[in-house]
Amino acid sequence: MLAEEFGYQVSPRPAVEMTPAVQDMVDKRVAALGDGPDKVKDSADIGCFVLVLVPAVAIALSTHEFTVLVPAVPLALLVATLFGKSVAKTKKAGIEAAIRTMEPIRRGPWQAWPGRLEEIPGQPQRKLLLLGPDGSVAREFHCLVPDAGWTGLTDGRGLIWFVGDLRFGGIAGLPGGKPMWWTGRPVADPKPKPPAQSGVGKVVEEELAREAVKYVFDKWLS
Structure with missing residues (x-):
């Protein structure tokens, strides 16, 4: 010191x-760091799922070919899950890094x-x-x-x-x-x-x- x-x-x-x-x-x-990784993951999952699925729904409605939704739904779920995990991992790393910098203050x-x-x-x-x-x-x-x-x-x-x-x-x-x-x-x-x-x-x-x-x-x- x-x-x-x-x-x-x-x-x-x-x-x-x-x-x-x-x-x-x-x-x-x-507390100001915001929601934890789990909440962030849930929000990211939902947002990404909707974002990926919307174009497929638009195509299905405009062409009346609703079969395009068969592969689109599982694809949207997969992309959303992977994106959510990535966002949660980044958020967790950021929170852990911030908490580590506080340890010298706590101790x-x-x-x-x-x-x-x-x-x-x-x-x-x-x-x-x-x-x-x-x-x-x-x-x-x-x-x-x-x-x-x-x-x-x-x-x-x-x-x-x-x-x-x-x-x-x-x-x-x-x-x-x-x-x-x-x-x-x-x-x-x-x-x-x-x-x-x-x-x-x-x-x-x-x-x-x-x-x-x-x-x-x-x-x-x-």
Whole structure:
């Protein structure tokens, strides 16, 4: 875990135990994935069966040769079944992949990170920067940040809680978990961002890094 390599503190208990709302967010994200493979297969079966059979019925009605339906019906059933299985398999794989990316959130601890929030011109997302001990950017995310998160940091700098996998994203929040938000996946190959150059900014970020190292999660434990 990169936070531990940097010497930043991690919570002694999983984030879902410290902040039950994390589990609620995960459950809602899983529910938003939609119907399971079986329901998707049934819908695909019916839709495909009708789609394949309609031309045959149209031909039968226009030519009065209803014998064309004899091979058309089993053919439509076969095509619909194969299509439904394919759709269900794809849906199942997608759900399983999404659930796997949530496992680091279900099992992982909160990590204390020094961070910055910045505006992205013309976009509703904010730029979330998790900083290394020298103030350089360790990870960059573009995410929808609640107003309370945006205004909760002085000059856009402060300690950020993060749970998940930095390779795939997770949930971030202000200390205490209010508010929290999904980070999305990290920005691929972001432009290199050096540590803050201004004297004040550099001092603030160095102090935040020291806070992340000595941070105490116990005060948030019930």
